[in-house]
Amino acid sequence: MGLTYADIEVENLFTRRVFKTKSLVDSGAGFFAIPEHIAVQLGFDLTEVSTREVVFADGSRKVVPMVGPLRVRFADRYCDLSSLVMGDEPLFGAVPMEMMDLVLHPASQTLIVNPASPYVPVALAK
Numbered sequence: 001m002g003l004t005y006a007d008i009e010v011e012n013l014f015t016r017r018v019f020k021t022k023s024l025v026d027s028g029a030g031f032f033a034i035p036e037h038i039a040v041q042l043g044f045d046l047t048e049v050s051t052r053e054v055v056f057a058d059g060s061r062k063v064v065p066m067v068g069p070l071r072v073r074f075a076d077r078y079c080d081l082s083s084l085v086m087g088d089e090p091l092f093g094a095v096p097m098e099m100m101d102l103v104l105h106p107a108s109q110t111l112i113v114n115p116a117s118p119y120v121p122v123a124l125a126k
Contacts, residue, residue, distance in 0.1 A: 002109055003024060004024070004104060004109045004110065004111060005022045005023065005024055005025065006022070006023055006025050006092060006110070007020070007021075007022055008020070008021060008022075008023045008090065008092065009021075009072070009073040009074075010034065010038065010042065010070055010071075010072055010083075010090070011042075011070060011071040011072075011073070012043050013068075013069040013071055013080065014043070014069070015042065017042045017043045019038055019041055019042055021090055022089075023089070023091065023092040024089055024090065024091050024092065025092045025097075025104060025111045026091060026092070027093070027094050027097060028093075028094075029091055029092075029093035029094065030093045030094055030095055031084050031091075031093050031095055032070075032072060032082075032083045032084070032090075032091065032092060032093060032095060032096045033083055033084040033085070033086050033087055033090065033091040033093070034067075034083050034084075034085060034090050034091075035085070035086070035087050035088050035090070036085055038090065039067050039085045042067075042070075044065075044067040044085075046065045046067075046085060049065045049066060049067050049085075050066050051063045051064065052066045052084060054084060064085055065084075066082050066083065067085055068082030068083060069081070070082065070083050072096055072100075074092075074100060074102065074111065075102075075112075075113050077101065077102065077113065077121055078100065079099035079100050081095065081096060081099065092111070097111075098123070098124075099123075100121055101113070101114045101117050101121035101122050101123070102114060103115075
């Protein structure tokens with residue numbers, strides 16, 4: 001298995017600035033994350049945002065900025081959320097995947113709309 005990337009669009013809901021990019025898709029990651037240069041291009045002032053402590057795979061911890069509200073679009077789906085600001089490329093984790101009812105298709109290494117709900121996203125609430 002290799003890395004999976006998806007074409008996404010990220011919008012700052014305050015400034016309405018939009019950034020189109022490729023994002024690494026990782027169902028083992030929780031949140032959505034964008035690098036600092038994208039946060040700045042979207043119009044966020046990183047000195048005036050909240051922060052969140054994150055734990056990395058090696059157990060190390062770091063406090064990183066969190067920006068929002070953002071609208072993230074993929075295919076014909078979108079969700080509104082906040083994003084961690086870290087790393088060198090966008091990271092599309094399990095939270096936005098669940099919010100948009102998307103699934104990772106490992107055989108084709110693609111992110112797809114859930115075939116069980118192709119027209120309207122469904123949320124599991126049990």
